Amino acid sequence: MDLSKKLIIVGFSGFGKEVYWLAHRLGVGVLGFLDDNPSIQGLTYRCTPVLGTVDEWTNYADCVFVIAVGSPRIRKKIYEKMIVGGQPDFATLVDPAVVIHREFSTVGAGSIICAGTILTVDIVIGSHVIINLNCTVGHDVVIQDFVTVAPMVAISGNVTLAQLCEVGTGASIRQGLSLDKGSMLGMGGVLTKSIAESTVFFGNPAKAFKKIAD
Ligand SMILES: CC(C)(COP(=O)(O)OP(=O)(O)OC[C@H]1O[C@@H](n2cnc3c(N)ncnc32)[C@H](O)[C@@H]1OP(=O)(O)O)[C@@H](O)C(=O)NCCC(=O)NCCS
Structure with a gap:
């Protein structure tokens, strides 16, 4: 910036x-x-x-x-x-203690990436995304606009977080899955299946809990 x-x-x-x-x-x-x-x-x-x-x-x-x-x-x-x-x-704010290489991944305007997070390769981060402390983001992950990822989240390769999704503290997401628009994975959740639009999952393995009304 x-x-x-x-x-x-x-x-x-x-x-x-x-x-x-x-x-x-x-x-x-x-x-x-x-x-x-x-x-x-x-x-x-x-x-x-x-x-x-x-x-x-x-x-x-x-x-x-x-x-x-x-x-x-x-x-x-x-x-x-x-x-x-x-x-x-x-502004796009990426903490100096984030591991990211701009030739391998992109980050949109207004996004914030906090200390300790590691992003590997071919990752696309949209605009106004928040990735909090100490997360890991694997290869080919797509994180669309207005997504929030809480601290200590592990996102495996080829995962897609559609716009307005939220992932709670300490959750982990199996490779290749997607969270549809406006959905949420609660803190500590272990996601083994994709989440439909505006649905909240939690638990290990994570299960549907409720729908989010707008
Ligand atoms: C999943 C979540 C959205 C549910 O919130 P809620 O709709 O207000 O639900 P409640 O707190 O009323 O909990 C309902 C029940 O689910 C349980 N529960 C809530 N979240 C849970 C979770 N993540 N894992 C396991 N159980 C959970 C509660 O203990 C409660 O159980 P009970 O009915 O036996 O008492 C919320 O608990 C959550 O995980 N938020 C993310 C918090 C976070 O990561 N913040 C980051 C700050 S930087």
């Missing part, structure tokens, strides 16, 4: 603070946070203020942005709200 531009983190949450730390590790200056919660306006984290609400991003159009909100659906809603005002410049 362009280190001369200041970063604004959208979402003043625990994960927002972790992204602040990631930016610090990359040497990227953070101008502030944007968040729609009225009760936190003007608060600071390490002297860095909440500057205003999400739609006020247009006051800072010379900055780069990242949406640091774990829920895929809420992250997409925030993105849709932002693009009503124009086309923000979204």
Whole structure:
């Protein structure tokens, strides 16, 4: 990313603070946070203020942005709200302690990859994806837009995570499977069969638990 531009983190949450730390590790200056919660306006984290609400991003159009909100659906809603005002410049944040080679894999705009994650070869990561701490991502994996992968997840080769999927902490996914749009694998789940759209699985072996209503 362009280190001369200041970063604004959208979402003043625990994960927002972790992204602040990631930016610090990359040497990227953070101008502030944007968040729609009225009760936190003007608060600071390490002297860095909440500057205003999400739609006020247009006051800072010379900055780069990242949406640091774990829920895929809420992250997409925030993105849709932002693009009503124009086309923000979204940063891609990859922690220095991530193992990835840009000639072997691609990462889209607005995506965040946290420390300790290892990505091997021929991996396509979409836009506004979050891959949290200490995950492994095998060969030929496709992770579409607005997917969230929690810490310590093992994704085997040839897996596809369709847009708006979520994978909980410590889950593992057998090679070649897919999670359809908006589905979820709960924490600790061991996935041996693909998951249909908007369905939650958990357990070992993981089984269907419920449907997610929009
Ligand atoms: C799967 C999940 C979405 C279900 O959440 P929920 O719909 O609120 O379900 P509940 O917490 O009401 O649990 C319902 C039942 O399933 C069990 N359960 C929930 N998640 C489970 C999991 N991952 N594995 C095994 N059992 C689980 C609960 O113990 C409960 O059992 P009970 O009825 O015998 O008491 C959630 O538990 C989960 O795994 N979320 C991911 C969390 C995560 O990884 N966060 C990352 C933060 S960085």
